[in-house]
Amino acid sequence: MERMYPAGAPARISDLSWLGGEAAAKVIGWKVAGPDRKFGAMQISPGFPPTSSGFGTIGDAIGTTVTDGEVGHELLIGIEVISDSYSVRTGVAVGTVVNGKAYRDEFPATLVFCGAELSEDACVQRYETEGAKD
DSSP, rough: OOOOSSOOEEHHHEEEEEHHHHTTTTEEEEEEOTTTTTSSOOOOSSSSSSGGGOSSSSETTTOOOOOOOOSOOOOEEHHHHHOSSSSSEEEEEEEEEEEEEEEEEEEEEEEEEOOOOOHHHHHHHHHHHHTTTT
């Protein structure tokens, strides 16, 4: 994630939220994998939190302090599908505190839930025509 606060300053994660997609899924947890991880940019992992040693040290996201470095932290989001509804998550909002000042940044991260009633092709077509409207 690109950050929007002063470079070089440690940032404590203070808040996380999911933008859109609530009709089909809910967040069951937020974790971070540390710089010691072997995996990066994982899109899916069975279970939450992940148990593979490839994720390195995993901790709670809220309260974690992240700093600059060649290898940063990776946000891990556990989700549970709660309905067969078509729904679109458009992004993730991250609240941080840097040098006592609060920041909130939104990062685009689209995830489309098609539901059982739509074929993959129909889901793609709906997303292309309607976008993020649930």
